[in-house]
Amino acid sequence: MAPIIKKLISVTPSHLRSCIRSVTYMPRPGSHGTKSVTPITQPGTPLPVTLIPGDGIGPLVTGAVEQVISAMQAPVTFEKFEVHGNMNKIPDDVMDSIRRNKVCLKGGLITPIGGGVNSLNIALRKELDLFVSLVNCFNLPGLPTRHDKVDIVVIRENTEGEYSGLEHEVVPGVIESLKVITKFCSERIAKYAFEYAHLNDRKTVTAVHKANIMKLADGLFLESCREIAKKYPDINYNEIIVDNCCMQLVSKPEQFDVMVTPNLYGNLVANTAAGIAGGTGVMPGGNVGTEFAIFEQGASAGNVGKPKMVEKKRANPIALLLSSAMMLRHLQLPDFADRLETAVKRVIYEGKYRTKDLGGSSTTQEVTDAVISALQ
Numbered sequence: 279m280a281p282i283i284k285k286l287i288s289v290t291p292s293h294l295r296s297c298i299r300s301v302t303y304m305p306r307p308g309s310h311g312t313k314s315v316t317p318i319t320q321p322g323t324p325l326p327v328t329l330i331p332g333d334g335i336g337p338l339v340t341g342a343v344e345q346v347i348s349a350m351q352a353p354v355t356f357e358k359f360e361v362h363g364n365m366n367k368i369p370d371d372v373m374d375s376i377r378r379n380k381v382c383l384k385g386g387l388i389t390p391i392g393g394g395v396n397s398l399n400i401a402l403r404k405e406l407d408l409f410v411s412l413v414n415c416f417n418l419p420g421l422p423t424r425h426d427k428v429d430i431v432v433i434r435e436n437t438e439g440e441y442s443g444l445e446h447e448v449v450p451g452v453i454e455s456l457k458v459i460t461k462f463c464s465e466r467i468a469k470y471a472f473e474y475a476h477l478n479d480r481k482t483v484t485a486v487h488k489a490n491i492m493k494l495a496d497g498l499f500l501e502s503c504r505e506i507a508k509k510y511p512d513i514n515y516n517e518i519i520v521d522n523c524c525m526q527l528v529s530k531p532e533q534f535d536v537m538v539t540p541n542l543y544g545n546l547v548a549n550t551a552a553g554i555a556g557g558t559g560v561m562p563g564g565n566v567g568t569e570f571a572i573f574e575q576g577a578s579a580g581n582v583g584k585p586k587m588v589e590k591k592r593a594n595p596i597a598l599l600l601s602s603a604m605m606l607r608h609l610q611l612p613d614f615a616d617r618l619e620t621a622v623k624r625v626i627y628e629g630k631y632r633t634k635d636l637g638g639s640s641t642t643q644e645v646t647d648a649v650i651s652a653l654q
Contacts, residue, residue, distance in 0.1 A: 301414050301416075301562055301600055301603050301604055301607075301615075301619060302414065302431065302474075302478040302480075303477060303478055303607055304412055304474070304564055304566065304604050304607065304608060305470075305473060305474060305477055306566060306568075306571070306608065307409070307410065307466070307470055307566060307567060307568045323353075324353045324354065324355045325353055325354050325355070325381075325609050325611075326354075326355050326356075326357055326378075326379045327354055327355070327356055327357070327379055327381045327382065327383055327605070327609075328356075328357050328359065328372065328375040328376045328379050328381070328382040328383070329344075329356040329357060329358040329359070329382070329383050329384070330358075330359055330361045330372065330382060330383070330384035330385065330387075331358065331360070331384075331385050332361065332362070332363075332384055332385030332386050332387045332582065333362055333363050333385070333386060333387055333388040333582040334385075334386060334388065334581075334582025334583040334585075334587075334588055335385065335386065335582055335583035335587060335588055335593035335642075336384070336385020336386050336387075336582060337385065338588065338591060338593040338595070338642045339385055339575070339593055339594075339595040339597075339598040339642065340383065340384070340385045340598065341642075341646075342595035342598065342599065342642055342643075342645070342646040342649075343383065343595070343598055343599060343602045344356060345646055345650065346599060346602070346618065346621075346646065346649055346650055346653070347602065349650045349653055350614055350617060350618065350653060352606065352611060352614045353611070354606075354609070354611075356383070357375050357379065359371070359372045359375065361384075361387065361398070362387065362388070363387035363388035363389055363390065363397070363398055363399075363582075364388065364390060365398065367398075367401065368398055368401060368402060368405070373405065376402075376406065376570060376572075377406075377570070380569060380570050380571065381570070381571050381572075381573075381605060381608065381609060382570075382571070382572040382573070383572075383573050383574070383598075383601070383602065383605060384572055384573075384574045385574070385575075385582075385598070386574070386575065386581055386582040386583075387399050387582070388582050396443065400441055400443070402565075402572060403436050403437060403565055403572075404437055406567055406569075406570040406572070407437065407567040407568070407569075407570075408436055408437075408565040408566060408567040408570060408571070408572060409435065409436050409437050409463060409466060409467060409470075409567055410433060410434075410435075410436060410467065410470050410565065410566045410567070411432075411433070411434040411435075411436040411544060411548075411563065411564075411565050412431065412432070412433050412434075412474075412563055412564055412565075412566070412576075413431070413432045413434075413548040413551070413552065413561060413562075413563040413576035413577055414430075414431050414561065414562055414563065414576065414600075414604075415428060415429075415430045415431075415432065415548070415551035415552050415554075415555045415561050415576075415577070416428055416429045416430070416555055417429070417555055417556070418555075418556055418560060418623065418626045418627075419623065419626070419627050420626050420627035420628070420629055421556050421560070421626055421636060422637075423554065423555055423556055424554055425531050425532065425554050425555070426532075427532040428531045428532060428551070428554060428555040429535070430531060430534045430535070430536075430537065430551045430555075431474065431478075431480070431535070431536045431537070432537050432539065432544055432547050432548040432551060433467065433470060433471040433474060433536060433537065433538045433539070433544070434467075434538075434539050434540075434541060434543075434544025434545065434547075434548065435463055435464070435467040435539065435540050435541050435544065436467075436541065436565055437463060437541070438458045438459060438460060438463050438540075438541060439457055439458065439459060439540045439541030439542050440455070440457050440541060440542040441541045441542065442456060442457070442458040444456040444458065457492070457495055459495040459496070459498050459499055459540065460498075461498060461501075461502055464498060464499045464501075464502035464503070464540075465502045465505070465506060467538060468485070468502050468503040468505075468506040468507075468538055469506050471483050471536055471537075471538035472506055472507065472509070472510040472513055474536060475510070475513050475535070475536045476510060476512075476513065480513070480535050480536045481513065481514055481535055482513065482514040482515070482516065482534075482535040482536065483503075483507070483510075483513055483514070483515050483516075483535070483536045483537075483538055484515075484516050484517065484518055484523075484534060484535070484536070484537045484538070485499070485500060485503040485515070485516075485517045485518070485537075485538050485539070486517075486518055486519075486520050486523050486537055486538070486539040486540075486543050486544070486547055487499055487500050487517060487518075487519060487520065487539075487540070487543070488519060488520050488521075488543070489519075490519060496540065499540055500517060503515070503517075503538060520539075520543045520546070520547070523537075523543075523547060524546065524547070524550055527547065527550050527551055527554065528550065528554060531551065531554050531555075534551075548561075548563075548576065548577050549577045549578055551577075552576065552577035552578075553577075556636070557635050557636070558575065558576075558577040558578040558581060558597065559575075559594030559596055559597050559633065559635045559636065560594070560596045560597050560600070560626075560636070561575070561576040561577045561597050561600075562575075562576045562597055562598075562600035562601040562603070562604055563575065563576025563577065563597075563601055563604075564576075564601060564604050564605070564608070566608070571605070571608055573601045573602065573604055573605040573608070574598070574601060575597040575598055575601060576597060576601065577597075587634075590641070591641050591642050591643065592633050592634055592639075592640070592641050592642060593633065593642045594633040594635050594636065594642070594645070595642050595645055595646055595649075596622060596626065596636075596645070599618065599622050599649065600619065600622060602618065603615040603616075603618045603619045603622075606618065617653060618649075618653075620652075621649045621650075621652035621653045622649055622652075624652045625645065625648045625649050625652050630648070631644050631645045631647075631648040632645070633645060
């Protein structure tokens with residue numbers, strides 16, 4: 279595989295060579311710490327991955343990934359399951375598959391608004407303790423955006439905060455919703471952010487908070503970040519209030535590098551960052567814990583698209599293809615990851631095949647075929 283990558287690089291225009299590794303390495307928590315990590319599989323054997331196509335555009339974009347992985351002849355096999363967001367729970371056989379394979383690729387699952395049905399996206403994260411959400415927002419050469427030099431990694435605590443799901447009606451017409459922040463979860467997400475920065479040669483970690491108002495909860499989060507920052511003297515550390523952060527993102531995003539956030543703020547910040555760097559259709563992401571990982575569209579991961587998009591089969595597969603590159607690195611297949619990213623960047627740069635959200639009129643299949651051709 280190494281000669282193939284060298285050949286690809288040799289024929290890649292110089293302005294694209296820096297993009298071969300734009301989606302940076304997503305370390306497995308614990309792999310560089312004191313807690314050992316169970317190997318995903320034995321060397322030389324096919325790597326089984328649980329596949330959840332999901333709702334709406336999910337089957338279209340996961341189908342694109344299946345085709346590209348097959349065309350690359352990557353040593354990955356998929357165990358596919360039908361799961362939909364209106365189910366009461368994730369079926370047991372699906373959970374068994376994820377626990378056995380340790381890695382899952384999924385399309386969006388619709389999240390009912392109101393009512394008594396919980397989000398299966400959140401249920402998966404809590405059940406598997408996927409405490410890290412990582413979204414990589416960066417400029418793609420050839421794709422016009424409002425800002426240049428955007429390369430932001432948003433690392434979001436994924437299990438508590440406003441997403442704890444602790445709500446009740448105190449008296450009729452009065453709802454109490456509890457935001458839970460713990461020192462344990464705050465420290466481990468901060469440690470992950472700094473370890474990520476260290477491993478990927480990132481220079482700065484910025485903690486996003488609202489401690490000026492939520493002095494105890496967000497104060498604890500900041501205190502935890504400050505303690506971890508002391509252990510990484512070579513990495514710059516700063517803090518920013520979340521409302522100012524959003525304003526700075528849309529005015530001067532190049533100032534940000536790695537951002538670490540509590541749960542809700544990370545959702546808002548990641549989608550804002552994605553919006554200034556090309557949109558949710560091109561931003562990769564993943565959710566990882568000590569043992570398990572789920573890779574999906576980075577920003578607005580629960581977005582399943584509009585019915586017309588599904589009907590006309592014009593969903594953008596780029597985000598999930600790049601998320602698959604993150605997955606391949608997680609599976610310790612970096613050569614395949616580089617090859618996939620190179621092909622995707624080439625298609626975007628050439629501009630002939632783009633879906634409507636990127637200013638084109640191509641179908642999902644046309645973009646997929648173009649990526650496969652760029653692999654050759």
